[in-house]
Amino acid sequence: MRSLCVDLGQRSYPIHTGTGILADPSLFAPALSKGPVAVVTDSNVAPLYLETLQKTLKALDKPSLTIILPAGEESKSLDNIQEIAGRLLSAGYGRDCTLCALGGGVVGDITGFAAAVYQRGVAYIQVPTTLLAMVDSSVGGKTGVNHPLGKNMIGAFYQPQAVIADTDTLDSLPEREFRSGLAEVIKYGLINDQGFFSWLEDHMDAVLAREPDALTKVIRHSCKDKADIVARDELEGGLRAILNLGHTFGHAIEAATGYGQYLHGEAVAIGMVMAADLSRRLDLIRESEQDRIYALVKATGLPTLAPALPVADYLGFMRVDKKAEEGRVRFILLRGIGSAVITGDVPPAAVTQTLQAFMEHGHA
Amino acid sequence: MRSLCVDLGQRSYPIHTGTGILADPSLFAPALSKGPVAVVTDSNVAPLYLETLQKTLKALDKPSLTIILPAGEESKSLDNIQEIAGRLLSAGYGRDCTLCALGGGVVGDITGFAAAVYQRGVAYIQVPTTLLAMVDSSVGGKTGVNHPLGKNMIGAFYQPQAVIADTDTLDSLPEREFRSGLAEVIKYGLINDQGFFSWLEDHMDAVLAREPDALTKVIRHSCKDKADIVARDELEGGLRAILNLGHTFGHAIEAATGYGQYLHGEAVAIGMVMAADLSRRLDLIRESEQDRIYALVKATGLPTLAPALPVADYLGFMRVDKKAEEGRVRFILLRGIGSAVITGDVPPAAVTQTLQAFMEHGHA
Numbered sequence: 042m043r044s045l046c047v048d049l050g051q052r053s054y055p056i057h058t059g060t061g062i063l064a065d066p067s068l069f070a071p072a073l074s075k076g077p078v079a080v081v082t083d084s085n086v087a088p089l090y091l092e093t094l095q096k097t098l099k100a101l102d103k104p105s106l107t108i109i110l111p112a113g114e115e116s117k118s119l120d121n122i123q124e125i126a127g128r129l130l131s132a133g134y135g136r137d138c139t140l141c142a143l144g145g146g147v148v149g150d151i152t153g154f155a156a157a158v159y160q161r162g163v164a165y166i167q168v169p170t171t172l173l174a175m176v177d178s179s180v181g182g183k184t185g186v187n188h189p190l191g192k193n194m195i196g197a198f199y200q201p202q203a204v205i206a207d208t209d210t211l212d213s214l215p216e217r218e219f220r221s222g223l224a225e226v227i228k229y230g231l232i233n234d235q236g237f238f239s240w241l242e243d244h245m246d247a248v249l250a251r252e253p254d255a256l257t258k259v260i261r262h263s264c265k266d267k268a269d270i271v272a273r274d275e276l277e278g279g280l281r282a283i284l285n286l287g288h289t290f291g292h293a294i295e296a297a298t299g300y301g302q303y304l305h306g307e308a309v310a311i312g313m314v315m316a317a318d319l320s321r322r323l324d325l326i327r328e329s330e331q332d333r334i335y336a337l338v339k340a341t342g343l344p345t346l347a348p349a350l351p352v353a354d355y356l357g358f359m360r361v362d363k364k365a366e367e368g369r370v371r372f373i374l375l376r377g378i379g380s381a382v383i384t385g386d387v388p389p390a391a392v393t394q395t396l397q398a399f400m401e402h403g404h405a
Numbered sequence: 406m407r408s409l410c411v412d413l414g415q416r417s418y419p420i421h422t423g424t425g426i427l428a429d430p431s432l433f434a435p436a437l438s439k440g441p442v443a444v445v446t447d448s449n450v451a452p453l454y455l456e457t458l459q460k461t462l463k464a465l466d467k468p469s470l471t472i473i474l475p476a477g478e479e480s481k482s483l484d485n486i487q488e489i490a491g492r493l494l495s496a497g498y499g500r501d502c503t504l505c506a507l508g509g510g511v512v513g514d515i516t517g518f519a520a521a522v523y524q525r526g527v528a529y530i531q532v533p534t535t536l537l538a539m540v541d542s543s544v545g546g547k548t549g550v551n552h553p554l555g556k557n558m559i560g561a562f563y564q565p566q567a568v569i570a571d572t573d574t575l576d577s578l579p580e581r582e583f584r585s586g587l588a589e590v591i592k593y594g595l596i597n598d599q600g601f602f603s604w605l606e607d608h609m610d611a612v613l614a615r616e617p618d619a620l621t622k623v624i625r626h627s628c629k630d631k632a633d634i635v636a637r638d639e640l641e642g643g644l645r646a647i648l649n650l651g652h653t654f655g656h657a658i659e660a661a662t663g664y665g666q667y668l669h670g671e672a673v674a675i676g677m678v679m680a681a682d683l684s685r686r687l688d689l690i691r692e693s694e695q696d697r698i699y700a701l702v703k704a705t706g707l708p709t710l711a712p713a714l715p716v717a718d719y720l721g722f723m724r725v726d727k728k729a730e731e732g733r734v735r736f737i738l739l740r741g742i743g744s745a746v747i748t749g750d751v752p753p754a755a756v757t758q759t760l761q762a763f764m765e766h767g768h769a
Contacts, residue, residue: 119483119486119487122483122559123483123552123553123559126552126554126558126559127552127553127554130552130554130555130558131554154522157561158518158522158549158559158560158561159558159559160558160559160560161547161549161557161560161561161562161641162561162562162640183525185522185525188487188490188491188494189487189491190490190491190494190495191494193525194490194494194523194524195486195487195490195522195523195524196522196524196525197521197522197525197526197561198525198526276526277525
């Protein structure tokens with residue numbers, strides 16, 4: 042088991058990674074408030090890991106309530122915040138309770154937000170069970186739910202007391218979801234960590250075979266990269282936006298296809314390939330660097346082409362993205378592998394060329 | 406016009422009090438973000454002051470959207486958060502927008518919470534139009550909505566950019582609501598400010614006549630007392646709880662009577678009289694002090710007796726109060742006029758005696 046710390050002053054918290062740690066009460070104990078615990082999970086994860094977690098909490102003499110949401114993005118709603126709060130109120134839970142998010146990004150996001158707003162804030166622990174949640178959504182304190190008019194439009198920045206990532210839970214992860222999570226892993230190399238990117242180029246086979254040492258390295262390194270960036274910019278004032286590499290294009294792809302056709306990581310993978318292409322068009326990176334990025338995304342088994350749709354559709358969805366400022370789209374671009382730059386100043390023609398170049402049947 | 410500052414480091418903000426300041430663009434300008442503005446108000450307040458505020462914003466060249474909620478506590482719901490977010494999203498409002506809460510406590514609480522969670526947080530300004538909102542709810546950053554199972558059970562601590570309290574708006578306030586607001590004013594004297602309490606004893610006639618100088622003094626002094634306490638304990642870790650003097654009994658009275666029978670301040674007034682009685686029973690204050698407190702509440706025209714209900718009913722509602730810890734009720738008591746103490750250690754028999762002593766037809 043290995044641990045690292047997200048350094049946010051009074052809101053600092055540890056990230057524990059390792060095998061079998063879901064069953065280790067000593068990791069949970071310091072993160073729990075004085076009162077009772079509520080485990081929030083979903084219908085996919087509950088049959089697999091809920092019993093283990095409940096045993097761990099029982100060993101700590103913690104009464105615990107279980108709230109099982111239907112699996113899927115639709116559960117990330119304000120209605121379910123009302124539902125979770127209702128369950129907690131009915132059980133008489135006060136401000137000294139702790140919520141425990143057992144699951145992937147959806148469970149983590151809604152549980153974190155429920156914790157942020159229940160009685161104006163209670164403690165919570167992230168127990169991610171997908172690669173994406175381990176390397177991305179469980180770290181950094183972004184919580185929230187969807188609005189019918191936009192994803193993640195209602196939420197809060199709210200940090201957990203601890204992240205406890207048991208790599209054993211990845212055994213049950215479907216291959217496509219696993220690869221999707223690797224898109225965010227590649228992202229960390231691209232924006233912040235040239236050495237890690239090179240390591241991924243050399244070890245992608247071992248990672249895809251889910252060799253325990255390779256997995257631990259991947260999760261640990263990704264969490265550390267993200268934690269460092271979050272520590273420097275907790276509330277997304279500036280720097281933190283580099284974590285959105287590939288996400289401006291990616292969100293547009295998800296939105297244009299109505300969500301569900303592409304997994305988030307798949308859309309981000311295409312988005313990163315597009316961001317690399319746009320960076321090269323603006324002479325920020327060399328063609329050889331673009332080729333390496335394309336090759337690694339390919340080697341990971343991730344898609345590199347967006348569906349053929351009118352360019353105007355994609356542009357429209359980019360403009361309503363949360364990160365747009367005064368209607369202006371901000372792009373995260375690369376000025377080399379391991380170095381990202383944020384800019385609102387990109388010629389529209391170049392964006393169009395990039396979109397056309399990476400559309401199915403649309404290689405211009 | 407007079408201003409004071411709530412000192413919360415990076416989250417500090419000014420409170421402006423005076424006549425006619427709703428029409429002063431220079432007070433709004435520094436509190437607005439770069440983007441557009443949305444004014445949230447209710448059906449009672451809109452016909453009275455919306456036009457003035459819109460003119461002020463127009464003078465600043467700020468496009469502004471208006472969201473008018475039905476007047477009343479029922480509007481403080483998660484459904485209305487979804488509604489407000491929907492209106493903002495439809496209008497293309499991004500993170501750089503500013504919400505403006507024009508109204509009483511209900512409008513302030515829901516608008517502040519909407520600002521806290523819309524796109525994970527946007528700026529907001531409190532423009533209170535009731536005495537209660539001016540001296541209490543608009544200061545301190547407590548925001549939230551009600552849950553069917555409990556008031557204010559979903560919310561956040563989230564500070565505004567400014568509080569702009571135009572005392573002219575009090576002209577339209579019904580007498581009963583005005584007196585209800587004075588309960589919180591008396592509270593500040595009791596918990597923190599013996600001199601202010603004495604001043605209120607001497608000047609209650611002028612205050613009740615709404616003499617402008619007396620009003621300004623009352624609002625300014627109350628805001629300053631609250632701001633000082635909030636600055637010392639933003640997230641209600643301990644000290645801030647003294648602001649709840651009278652509220653443990655008061656919430657129980659509101660809940661036991663199904664809300665609506667008593668205004669919040671009326672219930673708090675009875676609660677303060679009860680807290681004084683309980684303090685005297687525990688030998689924390691003298692009988693002469695208790696008498697002064699009772700006399701001032703009476704002189705303000707506020708009620709001092711709770712409806713005759715089984716004591717067990719009141720005790721039950723006290724136990725589910727948000728401030729209860731591990732099922733234990735915490736009381737805010739007085740150890741003199743101007744000095745409050747927080748304790749979880751009160752003999753149940755004394756609480757019962759106090760409840761019986763201040764129930765209608767129940768003077769034991």
